[in-house]
Amino acid sequence: MKRNTLLLSLGPLLRKKEWFVYYLLVVMTLIFSALLHDSGFFSSANFINIMRQTAPVMVMALGLSFALSVRHIDVSIGAVVALSAVVCGLLLREVHMIFAILGALSVGLFAGVINGLLIEYLKTSSLLVTLGTMSIMIGIARSISGLESIPITNEHFIMLFGSELFMGIPTSLYWVAILALVAWLIVHCLTLGRHLLAVGKSPENALQLTISPVKVRMLALVMCSLFAAFAGLLYAARMQSARYALGEFDLLNVFIAVAIGSTQLVGNQMRVIGVICGALLIGLLNNGLILLGFTINTQLIVKGLVLVMVITLVHKELNNAK
Amino acid sequence: MLSDILAQHAISVTGLSKSLNGGKVLDDVSFSANEGEVIAVLGHNGAGKSTLVKCLTGMLTMDSGYIVRQSQTMQILSPLDARKLGIEAVHQNFGLIDELDVVSNFFLGRELHHDNLILKILGWLDKRLMRFLTGRALERLGCEFRDLDRLVKHLSAGERQLIAVARAIHFGAQVVVMDEPSSALGMSQVAQLQEVIRTISAQGVTVLLVSHDMPFVSEVCDRAIVLSKGRLVANIDIASISEGELYSYMMGRCHIKEPDNSLNALLQAS
Numbered sequence: 001m002k003r004n005t006l007l008l009s010l011g012p013l014l015r016k017k018e019w020f021v022y023y024l025l026v027v028m029t030l031i032f033s034a035l036l037h038d039s040g041f042f043s044s045a046n047f048i049n050i051m052r053q054t055a056p057v058m059v060m061a062l063g064l065s066f067a068l069s070v071r072h073i074d075v076s077i078g079a080v081v082a083l084s085a086v087v088c089g090l091l092l093r094e095v096h097m098i099f100a101i102l103g104a105l106s107v108g109l110f111a112g113v114i115n116g117l118l119i120e121y122l123k124t125s126s127l128l129v130t131l132g133t134m135s136i137m138i139g140i141a142r143s144i145s146g147l148e149s150i151p152i153t154n155e156h157f158i159m160l161f162g163s164e165l166f167m168g169i170p171t172s173l174y175w176v177a178i179l180a181l182v183a184w185l186i187v188h189c190l191t192l193g194r195h196l197l198a199v200g201k202s203p204e205n206a207l208q209l210t211i212s213p214v215k216v217r218m219l220a221l222v223m224c225s226l227f228a229a230f231a232g233l234l235y236a237a238r239m240q241s242a243r244y245a246l247g248e249f250d251l252l253n254v255f256i257a258v259a260i261g262s263t264q265l266v267g268n269q270m271r272v273i274g275v276i277c278g279a280l281l282i283g284l285l286n287n288g289l290i291l292l293g294f295t296i297n298t299q300l301i302v303k304g305l306v307l308v309m310v311i312t313l314v315h316k317e318l319n320n321a322k
Numbered sequence: 323m324l325s326d327i328l329a330q331h332a333i334s335v336t337g338l339s340k341s342l343n344g345g346k347v348l349d350d351v352s353f354s355a356n357e358g359e360v361i362a363v364l365g366h367n368g369a370g371k372s373t374l375v376k377c378l379t380g381m382l383t384m385d386s387g388y389i390v391r392q393s394q395t396m397q398i399l400s401p402l403d404a405r406k407l408g409i410e411a412v413h414q415n416f417g418l419i420d421e422l423d424v425v426s427n428f429f430l431g432r433e434l435h436h437d438n439l440i441l442k443i444l445g446w447l448d449k450r451l452m453r454f455l456t457g458r459a460l461e462r463l464g465c466e467f468r469d470l471d472r473l474v475k476h477l478s479a480g481e482r483q484l485i486a487v488a489r490a491i492h493f494g495a496q497v498v499v500m501d502e503p504s505s506a507l508g509m510s511q512v513a514q515l516q517e518v519i520r521t522i523s524a525q526g527v528t529v530l531l532v533s534h535d536m537p538f539v540s541e542v543c544d545r546a547i548v549l550s551k552g553r554l555v556a557n558i559d560i561a562s563i564s565e566g567e568l569y570s571y572m573m574g575r576c577h578i579k580e581p582d583n584s585l586n587a588l589l590q591a592s
Contacts, residue, residue, distance in 0.1 A: 189446055189447055190444060190445045190446060190447065191433045191435070191445035191447060192445055194422070194426060194430060194433060194447075195431075197419060197421065197422065198419055198430055198431070201419050201420075201421070202419075204381070205413075205415075205417050205419075206431070207381065207401060208379065208381060208401050208411065208413070208417055209401075209417065209430050209431030209432075210401050210402050210405060210431050210432075211430075211431045268421070269421055
């Protein structure tokens with residue numbers, strides 16, 4: 001009898017959309033652990049490695065969810081990562097680390113403001129505008145880096161953002177934790193979070209409540225690019241070099257992370273923990289597939305399938321999107 | 323002298339016109355309302371009711387005409403202007419966000435922050451104060467909410483409407499524009515709504531009620547203005563008229579009672 005009621009109460013719990021990402025995380029860990037029990041998948045060293053690799057994706061995914069929550073799609077984040085890393089690498093040669101960091105972050109700020117101005121004041125599609133700015137920024141990154149990778153030798157910088165262990169955990173993860181906390185506070189404790197939701201749900205209603213949708217959406221786009229620029233710093237420090245191609249393949253990873261981690265892709269309150277777990281899931285998938293001996297070609301196919309699957313299974317609301 | 327006459331009313335709308343897509347949707351609409359008066363805005367679909375609501379709440383900018391309130395004469399060009407004039411709208415969908423709780427919805431767009439300078443700049447919400455004020459505002463309308471932390475999507479239509487009305491009143495609305503307030507409600511909830519409207523009108527709040535629900539209108543309203551093809555065709559006491567006659571005005575019969583005629587004459591003279 002008791003067992004029966006337990007099962008009954010588990011039923012609706014299992015059907016809860018917002019838990020999807022956590023089940024998937026557990027299931028995937030179990031599957032890979034079983035398949036790879038002799039190649040060291042289920043070891044703390046490997047998990048730290050996975051976290052280290054996915055830290056930039058986590059940060060980018062957090063940023064992207066800001067944009068998505070107000071119904072904008074920003075595909076320029078990959079380019080922001082590359083440009084901010086390259087700018088940071090170049091500046092580290094010349095000036096103090098602080099200015100290099102500020103320089104990289106101002107790339108994000110600038111990109112966000114430009115994207116926002118173009119989208120909001122010309123009232124154009126966010127997808128197309130950011131596609132354009134993406135191309136522009138990749139072009140700039142390629143030309144100022146001279147197509148070469150810029151080695152980063154500043155030890156302080158590498159220690160601060162890189163994958164050095166601090167109390168057993170890579171430093172980049174502390175940054176992820178800090179940025180996740182910032183995102184969480186914005187969503188749950190600050191006025192901006194409420195306004196993001198109001199504008200995402202109904203811009204007209206927001207306007208009626210004297211919330212300016214234009215201002216809020218601009219801020220969301222700036223947050224998105226700033227987070228991407230920060231991901232650029234993490235990348236540069238982990239690779240100990242800055243290349244124009246950094247973040248090239250991450251757009252797919254980031255979109256999968258957000259799609260898995262959220263219950264509704266656009267116009268909803270962002271789920272910080274869900275998105276982080278979504279990114280972690282992608283990290284596990286990448287790592288597991290590599291350890292299983294699949295090539296990057298297969299990985300791309302599998303990840304593409306995952307994205308399509310998640311979109312059709314979880315995000316049915318997109319079917320009747322206008 | 324003109325402004326003196328206009329200032330006697332809680333709100334006067336004068337010569338309001340609005341064209342949309344080349345067609346005139348509102349044509350020289352003028353009316354006044356006293357403090358605590360409940361006025362029905364009637365008319366068929368496409369008569370210009372919702373455009374009137376949008377103009378009054380600043381969602382559309384008016385082409386010509388102006389609003390007089392407390393000897394202040396101005397045009398409403400944005401929702402902020404409407405708010406400054408003390409005009410608040412309670413829309414059909416109540417303007418609430420399902421995923422937020424009662425308190426957050428209540429203060430949406432007017433969040434309160436902590437006094438601390440840094441927290442204020444960040445926009446850190448003072449949730450306790452907002453919760454307290456929400457509870458008090460709802461109590462004033464004679465209703466108690468058991469749980470202010472409940473998400474709005476779990477509330478009934480009547481409860482949602484109460485929140486929307488309480489919100490408008492709490493932030494000092496002197497004129498509340500309600501768009502089809504009874505359409506989503508059940509019988510008992512309509513009775514409750516009538517009670518709420520009477521309560522706020524007794525507190526001196528003017529209510530403009532856009533509605534198709536004739537029994538409801540004749541129950542709570544003092545006066546009705548009727549729009550037909552963008553023109554104001556009637557401005558009448560509800561008590562002095564039958565439902566059938568109201569319908570005939572909506573069909574296009576024209577009747578404007580004295581006070582506003584004299585107003586129009588004054589306007590033309592000035």
